[in-house]
Amino acid sequence: MKFFKILILLGASLLFIGCSAKVDLADPKLDSEAKEFALPDNNSAGIYIFRDSFVGKALKKAIFLDGVRLGETADKTYFYKVVPSGSHLIETESEFSNNSMNILTSGGKNYFIRQFIKMGVFVGGADLEQVDESVGKKSIMKSKLIKTE
Numbered sequence: 001m002k003f004f005k006i007l008i009l010l011g012a013s014l015l016f017i018g019c020s021a022k023v024d025l026a027d028p029k030l031d032s033e034a035k036e037f038a039l040p041d042n043n044s045a046g047i048y049i050f051r052d053s054f055v056g057k058a059l060k061k062a063i064f065l066d067g068v069r070l071g072e073t074a075d076k077t078y079f080y081k082v083v084p085s086g087s088h089l090i091e092t093e094s095e096f097s098n099n100s101m102n103i104l105t106s107g108g109k110n111y112f113i114r115q116f117i118k119m120g121v122f123v124g125g126a127d128l129e130q131v132d133e134s135v136g137k138k139s140i141m142k143s144k145l146i147k148t149e
Contacts, residue, residue: 026144049113056126065079072146081148114128
């Protein structure tokens with residue numbers, strides 16, 4: 001009985017941290033341009049949404065910006081969107097329902113949102129947090145831009 005429990009835990013662990021999920025990547029030229037971190041004009045803000053968690057590499061999780069599905073993330077990937085300054089809703093698919101956060105943006109600035117995978121009851125869930133510019137840039141430089149749906 002104990003061996004059976006260990007086998008189930010081992011299998012679940014491998015599924016949770018195992019193989020990396022694959023997503024459609026954007027053109028490498030667009031990836032390079034986004035990594036220049038150019039500031040948008042005074043009426044717009046740049047939003048980088050990235051994922052860099054070691055846990056849950058086999059999982060893909062959807063991202064929504066203001067109710068529009070951008071696509072799914074995988075480890076070491078990101079989305080970049082220029083939006084009008086103001087309030088924006090960012091959501092991530094999680095285990096039972098979407099987790100969300102509101103962000104108030106000012107024109108001429110970039111914002112960095114980290115999506116992370118966390119343990120769930122049946123599969124990994126996901127959540128969001130705003131991070132420091134230096135943390136976001138460092139992670140994005142090691143990541144690839146995802147093609148928006």
